Amino acid sequence: MTRVVVVDDQTLVRQGIRGLLEVAEIDVVGEADDGRAALDVVAASSPDVVLLDLRMPRYDGIWTLDQLRARGVDIPVLVLTTFDDDALVLGALRAGARGYLLKDVTLAQLTRAIRTVADGGTLIAPSITDRMLRAIRSGPSPVGPQALPVQPLTEREQEVLRLVAHGYSNREIAEGLFLAEGTVKNHVSTILTKLGARDRTNAVLRALHEGILD
Structure with a gap:
């Protein structure tokens, strides 16, 4: 419960x-x-x-x-x-x-x-x-003016990020993409690092601001 x-x-x-x-x-x-x-x-x-x-x-x-x-x-x-x-x-x-x-x-x-x-x-x-x-999209970067530039995401990372943005959990993403949940967790961790984000929500905010997500 x-x-x-x-x-x-x-x-x-x-x-x-x-x-x-x-x-x-x-x-x-x-x-x-x-x-x-x-x-x-x-x-x-x-x-x-x-x-x-x-x-x-x-x-x-x-x-x-x-x-x-x-x-x-x-x-x-x-x-x-x-x-x-x-x-x-x-x-x-x-x-x-x-x-x-x-x-x-x-x-x-x-x-x-x-x-x-x-x-x-x-x-x-x-x-x-x-x-x-x-x-x-019109405001300052969600991670602040001193944030490092974002690093390019792979196609798989972009796919995972889109599902994160839609509110899916790691388990649901793993089931939808036929991946192990641990693999999804690793992808999410890499995405956070590349976007300079502290958590999933912040990653989505920055990806939207940077035009990575539409």
Whole structure:
């Protein structure tokens, strides 16, 4: 059973999400009302996924993402928020979020997203994807102005990267391409190195910005 920590400043929202996820056989192992509390809950419960709101008093979602990364916590984070502002979306993804959903999703969409990011994939709400891509292509490089130039990818690496961009996990990519999962992991590691990216989401962002993905 997938284990989740829910981070949201509204008690009623947390309770509602907990109830819905339990129906879907997803185990909510902890709750927090801001980023500071979330760090303690995540450390104590070791979830498979952190379900994170962005707008919270005191310590918000971007702060939480930054702190998790600074502490070396590699647990995937799925943003669940009411805000689809471009700056927030890009800020969350650049800070390491593996997915971004709005709170108008259905339970089926939410559970699929949770299981996707838990399994190593990425998922972004379709309603904000087009705007995000335009912002990425017109803005500065997602890895910063001091980033090294990207290195060319092989055809196989480009194929793997396209599937990563569509949110598929290593296991799903391996099944689709008839490869061993370990081989896919090696391809992903090489892709990150060649793109100068710290994680899968950042690799997709830079590939889009550089025109490697269309």
